Amino acid sequence: MVNLKKTELLRDRCLINGKWVASSQNNVAVNNPATGEIVGTVPALETADIEQAVAAAEMAFRSWRALAAKERAAVLLRWFDLIVENADDLAALLTAEQGKPLSEARGEILYAASFIQWFAEEAKRVYGDIIPAPTTDKRILVFKQPIGVCAAITPWNFPAAMITRKAAPALAAGCTMVVKPAEQTPLTALALGVLADQAGIPAGVFQIVTGKAREIGKVLTESDIVKKLSFTGSTEVGRILMAQSAPTIKKLSMELGGNAPFIVFDDADLDAAVDGAVASKFRNAGQTCVCTNRIYVQSGVYAVFAEKLAAKVSALKVGEGTQIGVTIGPLIDADAITKVEDHISDAVAQGAKVVAGGKRHSLGGTFFEPTVLTGATQAMKVAREETFGPVAPLFSFETEEEAVAMANDTEFGLAAYFYTENVRRTWRVAEALEYGMVGHNTGQISNEVAPFGGVKQSGLGREGSRYGIDDYLEIKYLCSAIA
Numbered sequence: 001m002v003n004l005k006k007t008e009l010l011r012d013r014c015l016i017n018g019k020w021v022a023s024s025q026n027n028v029a030v031n032n033p034a035t036g037e038i039v040g041t042v043p044a045l046e047t048a049d050i051e052q053a054v055a056a057a058e059m060a061f062r063s064w065r066a067l068a069a070k071e072r073a074a075v076l077l078r079w080f081d082l083i084v085e086n087a088d089d090l091a092a093l094l095t096a097e098q099g100k101p102l103s104e105a106r107g108e109i110l111y112a113a114s115f116i117q118w119f120a121e122e123a124k125r126v127y128g129d130i131i132p133a134p135t136t137d138k139r140i141l142v143f144k145q146p147i148g149v150c151a152a153i154t155p156w157n158f159p160a161a162m163i164t165r166k167a168a169p170a171l172a173a174g175c176t177m178v179v180k181p182a183e184q185t186p187l188t189a190l191a192l193g194v195l196a197d198q199a200g201i202p203a204g205v206f207q208i209v210t211g212k213a214r215e216i217g218k219v220l221t222e223s224d225i226v227k228k229l230s231f232t233g234s235t236e237v238g239r240i241l242m243a244q245s246a247p248t249i250k251k252l253s254m255e256l257g258g259n260a261p262f263i264v265f266d267d268a269d270l271d272a273a274v275d276g277a278v279a280s281k282f283r284n285a286g287q288t289c290v291c292t293n294r295i296y297v298q299s300g301v302y303a304v305f306a307e308k309l310a311a312k313v314s315a316l317k318v319g320e321g322t323q324i325g326v327t328i329g330p331l332i333d334a335d336a337i338t339k340v341e342d343h344i345s346d347a348v349a350q351g352a353k354v355v356a357g358g359k360r361h362s363l364g365g366t367f368f369e370p371t372v373l374t375g376a377t378q379a380m381k382v383a384r385e386e387t388f389g390p391v392a393p394l395f396s397f398e399t400e401e402e403a404v405a406m407a408n409d410t411e412f413g414l415a416a417y418f419y420t421e422n423v424r425r426t427w428r429v430a431e432a433l434e435y436g437m438v439g440h441n442t443g444q445i446s447n448e449v450a451p452f453g454g455v456k457q458s459g460l461g462r463e464g465s466r467y468g469i470d471d472y473l474e475i476k477y478l479c480s481a482i483a
């Protein structure tokens with residue numbers, strides 16, 4: 001049970017063409033990962049329902065794109081206001097289905113809202129260009145137009161923000177969108193739909209569908225009507241969706257896996273580095289794609305850093321997200337726990353030492369002790385794969401070149417962090433790291449004004465920032481002969 005002030009935010013139906021649609025067949029239960037209790041149910045829609053949503057999005061696109069940017073912005077700002085007004089309810093729902101501590105959930109809701117406010121403003125700044133023509137008889141103009149019907153497939157780790165980070169630029173640009181949230185966290189998505197409806201977002205412009213991921217993914221990727229797909233999730237599923245989108249040559253935005261290095265040089269402010277490591281590693285119990293995965297510490301400060309980090313991590317409070325003071329909630333499911341245990345046992349078998357945590361929490365369920373390992377090496381799974389859990393492995397290095405080489409030794413390239421007080425080193429390392437986002441002397445890099453996205457196998461495109469709207473726009477060039 002989740003207690004909401006505004007009970008209509010808890011929906012058991014999907015939003016298609018302005019109507020709340022039930023399943024003609026089955027419903028899917030949504031469980032609280034902290035307690036196992038059922039929080040709600042959502043429909044397992046049929047292929048025909050998804051096709052109907054796509055058709056409604058196509059119809060709605062005609063009138064939505066025709067509005068002045070300022071008119072679309074006004075509607076988006078009403079949505080933003082409603083999300084902020086209902087932040088407590090939305091946070092409660094988010095914690096109930098996802099598990100993160102309530103304060104973090106509230107932070108996510110405001111983060112999610114910030115994308116709507118930002119892109120409502122950016123809608124009015126989709127400028128074109130006039131290019132000096134190579135001959136005097138021509139004029140060359142460039143303008144930008146919305147891509148059309150878009151689809152979004154989003155993960156469970158940020159049930160609100162990953163939706164608005166896609167929907168806000170899409171809607172601001174004049175596109176319409178069909179969203180498929182993760183099976184584990186659809187209720188926050190549906191609540192956002194309620195508020196979108198109340199804000200006056202027209203029928204068909206923002207729709208939410210739930211059901212079997214493969215079937216929905218197939219309809220959305222095979223459709224000729226859907227011109228663009230934006231996905232956040234695992235690299236493995238990203239590859240499948242790219243392949244499925246190839247026949248219709250869809251535009252793609254892909255926010256995929258990470259394997260973030262966190263480098264601590266011996267000239268770093270160690271206390272700041274410890275705080276940054278805790279913030280970046282243990283946010284959402286380690287379940288974000290920008291979470292630190294590997295911590296490289298220069299040998300001269302390794303022992304002190306390890307001791308300070310282990311002390312801070314041991315003080316983190318594990319528990320149900322609704323309890324005051326809790327900083328680490330449950331992991332999302334049993335598979336997540338199995339992966340964390342596998343990574344720890346693989347590391348220990350190869351010589352790593354557990355200096356904090358290391359096992360399932362006495363609370364049971366999917367609660368896990370925040371863990372610090374020393375003596376990690378590049379051969380271990382903790383170095384090669386994204387753990388997506390509360391495990392901080394410490395690696396030792398001697399030189400800057402070695403640290404950068406180890407940090408770049410991965411097929412992923414999403415986020416990286418480093419701590420140094422040396423200005424020259426700052427520039428060298430920032431430029432050498434093969435990552436889309438780099439934090440210098442900070443473990444927190446995400447906000448609505450900065451471009452979020454990766455290189456290498458971490459994905460394609462950028463979300464947030466003034467660049468984020470470009471992913472939903474086509475460039476058209478007009479050549480006008482005037483002689």
Ligand SMILES: NC(=O)C1=CN([C@@H]2O[C@H](COP(=O)(O)OP(=O)(O)OC[C@H]3O[C@@H](n4cnc5c(N)ncnc54)[C@H](OP(=O)(O)O)[C@@H]3O)[C@@H](O)[C@H]2O)C=CC1
Binds near residue numbers: 183184289
């Ligand atoms: N980059 C990131 O932010 C994230 C990375 N991950 C990484 O991925 C691992 C696995 O997490 P997981 O939740 O399984 O991530 P997935 O990539 O499986 O899921 C993300 C989204 O894709 C959907 N999906 C899954 N398979 C298909 C498919 N064949 N066609 C269409 N949609 C599909 C899911 O739907 P449904 O939920 O209904 O299955 C969900 O909405 C994590 O341990 C982590 O390493 C996970 C989440 C976010």
Ligand SMILES: O=C(O)CCCC(=O)O
Binds near residue numbers: 157446
């Ligand atoms: O893909 C994720 O893990 C969500 C992004 C988190 C962030 O925006 O910081």
